[in-house]
Amino acid sequence: MSFLSNVAAKVVNGHTNGTTDDNTSSNGVKRPVRIAGASGGFSDRQRAISSLAKLDVDAIVGDWLSECTMTLHGAQKIDNEKLRVEGKLLEEPAGLFDPTFLENLAPALPDIARKGIKVAVNAGACDTQLLTRVVQEEVERQGLDLKVAYVEGDEVTDTVNRLIKQGEKFPSLMTGENLEDWGYTPIYSQCYLGGAGIAQALDHGADIVICGRVADAAPSVGVGMWWHGWNRDKDFDQIAGSLICGHLIECAAYVTGGYFSGFKRLMEGCHNLGFPIASLYPDGSCAIEKEPDTGGEVSIGTVASQLLYEIQGPLYYGSDVTALLEGIAMWEEGKDRVRVAGVRGLAPPTTTKVGMTAFGGYQAEFHVYICGLDLEAKAEWVERQVRYSAGNAVKELSCFKFSLNGYCPDNPRNQDVATCDLRIFVQTKNKTLVDKSTLDVPGFNRWCMDNGLQGCPGWTLGNDQRQSEGKVYYEYYVSLLPQSEVQHRVVLPWLDGKTIDVRPCAEMKEYPRDQPSYETKDPADLKIFGPTTRGPMGWVVGCRSGDKASDANVGFYVRHDDEWDWLRSLLTIGKIKLMLDEEYKGGKIERFEIPGIRAVHFLLRDHLDRGFNSTSTYDTLGKNVGEYLRAKWVDIPNKFLARGRF
Structure with a gap:
């Protein structure tokens, strides 16, 4: 019972x-x-x-x-x-x-x-x-x-438009920029x-x-x-x-x-x-x-x-x-x-979060599959050819991104695990650049397709080309709206x-945009934890991450008290920047701790290339930021490993 x-x-x-x-x-x-x-x-x-x-x-x-x-x-x-x-x-x-x-x-x-x-x-x-x-x-x-x-009461489009006309700046919660600098015009607004x-x-x-x-x-x-x-x-x-x-x-x-x-x-x-x-x-x-x-x-x-x-x-x-x-x-x-x-x-707070939607433009993507050795050189070969085919059209693109996704392991056990995805992604406000069928010239699909027979060794296209046709996408902007409105x-x-x-609470408070951020108090010398083995941090550290528009949050936690002393001392803001490696774009990182669950939390400001509907990345919701960081190698005390891995 x-x-x-x-x-x-x-x-x-x-x-x-x-x-x-x-x-x-x-x-x-x-x-x-x-x-x-x-x-x-x-x-x-x-x-x-x-x-x-x-x-x-x-x-x-x-x-x-x-x-x-x-x-x-x-x-x-x-x-x-x-x-x-x-x-x-x-x-x-x-x-x-x-x-x-x-x-x-x-x-x-x-x-x-x-x-x-x-x-x-x-x-x-x-x-x-x-x-x-x-x-x-x-x-x-x-x-x-x-x-x-x-x-x-959550639909506030008219209210937001009125306040914009009255001079309200609506600074972004993510970047701090004012709405007028965003480059897009809101068409719909909804508050929380x-x-x-x-x-x-x-x-x-x-x-x-x-x-x-x-x-x-x-x-x-x-x-x-x-x-x-x-x-x-x-x-x-x-x-x-x-x-x-x-x-x-x-x-x-x-x-x-x-x-x-x-x-x-x-x-x-x-x-x-x-x-x-x-x-x-x-x-x-x-x-x-x-x-x-x-x-x-x-x-x-x-x-x-x-x-x-x-x-x-x-x-x-x-x-x-x-x-x-x-x-x-x-x-x-x-x-x-x-x-x-x-x-x-x-x-x-005296305010509540408000999300504004705007028409962004059109986007499309094309996938080339490459395999085996020299993947980065093969990807560069394809990129040079496609950029040449695009010609002056690149001036009308707001995003033209090539990303090589995956890797070929040593002595691969089968062909699929040796195959990687070279993703070519474009965004533009010019519909004609992307909204063409696979048989039309010009058009984004043809910039990519024209190079098939002069491609790198193994150049292979997918058998579903629908993603290469343009589709509308929307931009999303997050700010604050007074609860009194x-x-x-x-x-x-x-x-x-x-x-x-339903009236607002009688007692409300103004809070600054940035929350308290701090490094750990009295960090431990990592040498006191004894001999170590180098390996993925995720062997002993759990994690969760997510998104709020273009911000990503990531929280790390461990299972034992001595692991907590190690974790809070290891994971500084500087350490996270190093672990992010090429993913770190120079944005502000904020840090705080929750001792009761042995957790260290980081907020990565403006990390996700806008938000779900407009991002050019695979990680549309920030859910994989944490898994990426758990895979990074650190020096792990052997006594922690002896307790078993996550």
């Missing part, structure tokens, strides 16, 4: 209904709310909500949005509106919400209704009201009695809302709350505020705890073994990693578990790994609160159960569309 089975007395034939009796244990102490994380993005598994609704949970939350989906949905919305004004919209377009969400939700609705489970998600994207109507229609089709509310609106909707009887761009962790914050009745103007420690709880489960299986450095020991059940369940306590601490009878694990390693994902520094900002991470602590309370505490809360509202359709305005 799990610890939670003894925490609270359950009502017969029921579950959460928001009443004091159901939220409170028999001894009068408010019990934790059980929140299940059902989705970390549009690519997550469709069984999630249905499976989780069968378990002992009070609420199900999920995140379906990313900067990629925000950009694409927002751009399509503007295109649709333009066609509608011009009378060229021949039929009503598909809703600009997550197209997989209803398929995920619909099978779970009977259990949600029977057990009184609450649902809060951000799947509404750019058509939150429409998705609400679609969900309500499905509820009625199944003959159920569920109230569906929605949250609005917090969880207070979700809490208001639940307070007014909603069973399902559909949101657009609320922050990934906001559904958990909203559920926690509602369940525990926290004062959002004062209870910053508790709300900050819920923000980190939400961060831990917002990416679903990321916290149960997905993207985990120790993945090799989880291979047996990797086909079905469990979705996470968090018990969020009245003091803001939480315990992370997973679905029973599923693969993966919940350990300090998997939870620490997810904590380090996509953070920016010691301060984790939300619209409701700012969480201070340096004092966080984790311990295992049992198999597949990790308790998380020690998060401190500060007043929320956001019209955060909750709409209750079952009450004749009653609207509730």
Whole structure:
């Protein structure tokens, strides 16, 4: 029997209904709310909500949005509106919400209704009201009695345009440059809302709350505020705890073994990693578990790994609160159960993050496969020929990049492992340079194809040339918007569309753009750790990395205290620059530590060549920065290796 089975007395034939009796244990102490994380993005598994609704949970939350989906949905919305004004919209377009969400939700609705489970998600994207109507229609089709509310106010295109005209500079969070220096014109803007609106909707009887761009962790914050009745103007420690709880489960299986450095020991059940369940306590601490009878694990390693994902520094900002991470602590309370505490809360920032989408131009890519010896010389041969074929057209290219990807090992065991990809990537605002079929001359494809018979030894093209035809891409710009400019509202359709305005927190604080950054205090002499073996750092160091637009974050962690002293002393900002090698482009690097999980974190400013929709690199989301650095060789103390590798 799990610890939670003894925490609270359950009502017969029921579950959460928001009443004091159901939220409170028999001894009068408010019990934790059980929140299940059902989705970390549009690519997550469709069984999630249905499976989780069968378990002992009070609420199900999920995140379906990313900067990629925000950009694409927002751009399509503007295109649709333009066609509608011009009378060229021949039929009503598909809703600009997550197209997989209803398929995920619909099978779970009977259990949600029977057990009184609450649902809060951000799947509404750019058509939150429409998705609400679609969900309500499905509820009625199944003959159920569920109230569906929605949250609005995240779409701020008009507000941003007005402020631009009034002289607002909108400096970039990544580079510090002003919007006017960006070189692109925003067509759509969407800001991040917090969880207070979700809490208001639940307070007014909603069973399902559909949101657009609320922050990934906001559904958990909203559920926690509602369940525990926290004062959002004062209870910053508790709300900050819920923000980190939400961060831990917002990416679903990321916290149960997905993207985990120790993945090799989880291979047996990797086909079905469990979705996470968090018990969020009245003091803001939480315990992370997973679905029973599923693969993966919940350990300090998997939870620490997810904590380090996509953070920016010691301060984790939300619209409701700012969480201070340096004092966080984790311990295992049992198999597949990790308790998380020690998060401190500060007043929320006066601003919230806003993402702006702009038309970037057109892009295309061509792949040449080369094999065996002298790969770099072969790649140079191809590059010289293609650049010559392009001629004066290169003047109209904003990006013309050749990258040799892979290597041929010594004495290769087969031909495939000896084969590498030479990727040729272009971007331009001139559609005619790239938007040609493979038979047309001129055009990007022909610059590459014309050189096939004078190519390097083994020059081989792929049999699918569709990538070499031009496609539209979008640029994405991240800045800050005053919370006072956001019209955060909750709409209750079952009450004749009653609207509730959600005010900002009464106490807010201005924070500098750059977070505190520091090297370790009292570094150890690395010689004290004894004899060493040179090898990949990842033999003993775990890591997670991610993106925030063009910034990349990367956090490293170890399993033992003496390894922590070694890690914090080894990994200085200077050391990371050296390890990045050719990947380091000269940007600012910020550093801080989380001793409670033996972690060192770095923020690599403007490292990723813009963001997902416009980047010219393979690592579109920064997820491989950490794996690249784990593969770099360092001197590892032999006593650490004797304990076993990740």
